[in-house]
Amino acid sequence: MSTDIFLSYSHQDSDIMAKLRADLSRAGFSVWTDEGLEPGTASWQRAIRRALREARCMVVILSPDAEQSKWVEIELGWAERFGLRIFPVLAKGEFDDAVPFSLVHVQQVDIRTAYENVEIALLPTLQRHLGVAEPVGDAEVREEMTHPMAFDWVPISAGAFRMGSDKTQDKDAYDDETPQHSVAVADFKIARVPVTVAQFAAFVDATGHRTTAEKEGSAQGWSGKEWEVIQGAYWAAPRGPESHVRDKVDHPVTCVSWHDANAFCAWATEMYRAAGQQIEIRLPTEAEW
Incomplete structure (x- = not known):
């Protein structure tokens, strides 16, 4: 047994x-x-x-x-x-x-x-x-918080704009921001708010994903004056091992890398498709952002 x-x-x-x-x-x-x-x-x-x-x-x-x-x-x-x-x-x-x-x-x-x-x-x-x-009550609350279907998509209309910087107008511009050029962006949708702690927790629970911060043993955090490396920090303990996010499940998740975000998007796409919606969830491009 x-x-x-x-x-x-x-x-x-x-x-x-x-x-x-x-x-x-x-x-x-x-x-x-x-x-x-x-x-x-x-x-x-x-x-x-x-x-x-x-x-x-x-x-x-x-x-x-x-x-x-x-x-x-x-x-x-x-x-x-x-x-x-x-x-x-x-x-x-x-x-x-x-x-x-x-x-x-x-x-x-x-x-x-x-x-x-x-x-x-x-x-x-x-x-x-x-x-x-x-229990049904707990399941309903967690479903509302964590299921990818809870994303509130905002449509963004197609358009064109000047992307990049002109060093004659912005002396602090980085070299990789030049030259300024015209970019056309097609219609797309973007989530109204960032991915929450609860949504990312559902992803980790479902996949066993280990974030970059967990593998490296640290993450960067803002001290109020500057960015600093925090030992032991990761998405569930963003200020180090003594911190927690249990009262911040509806806050944006932090201490995630580009690779972690991409993995989340791939999982969310699978969740949507399993529910019969053939869409792709991804990070916005630089031009879209």
């Missing part, structure tokens, strides 16, 4: 495990833990292997104790061997002390200072991955 979630944890974090297991169960997931088994024994190893083979994914609670636990390390190794998708939950400690090397580039749900991120980020992600129905 299959289980939705294999929950991995250090026994030093049993209090967090119990709370998270209860919340996962209330959300409709079946959850397996090794509670009652003696780690390292033959019966424990057999039970762990069997449970991982029968699980549909793993949720692992990260902490300094878990990072030092050889049992958690063994469970992660078997999960990877069995091809399970792993959902890390950062529960305690600093990033470098709590996150094992194998999960450094996997997006974590950070509950160290905000346990409500379980409901905001983890549960919706698991519901999409496992196909477990969420």
Whole structure:
């Protein structure tokens, strides 16, 4: 009999495990833990292997104790061997002390200072991955916020204009802005507002996309005076690991690169076409912008 979630944890974090297991169960997931088994024994190893083979994914609670636990390390190794998708939950400690090397580039749900991120980020992600129905009210709200059909398209009429700069009139113009020239632009449509955090979150949940900032470990942010490199910043934590966007889901998403934006557009195009609308979503050209 299959289980939705294999929950991995250090026994030093049993209090967090119990709370998270209860919340996962209330959300409709079946959850397996090794509670009652003696780690390292033959019966424990057999039970762990069997449970991982029968699980549909793993949720692992990260902490300094878990990072030092050889049992958690063994469970992660078997999960990877069995091809399970792993959902890390950062529960305690600093990033470098709590996150094992194998999960450094996997997006974590950070509950160290905000346990409500379980409901905001983890549960919706698991519901999409496992196909477990969420409460109708929540589903309707999330659909309204994140579905690509929510884009408000504004038609822009065709026209011509002078593009570029003339250094005789603008001494600060860059060389690649010259020479000034005439450009004709065909009709097109553009979204009334930028892509929101909630819409980008839906894209990440559906595809597992890792942004440029996540791969590089930093992103640029505006300090109020100048642009600065912020270590650990990415779209869900734009001011670094201690920041969050849970109360800004309708704000424009930030810390995304041209490559991330293009990937989002490709996914949104697929979503529209799956709904029977044969249109292409892309970034505006320089002339259109």
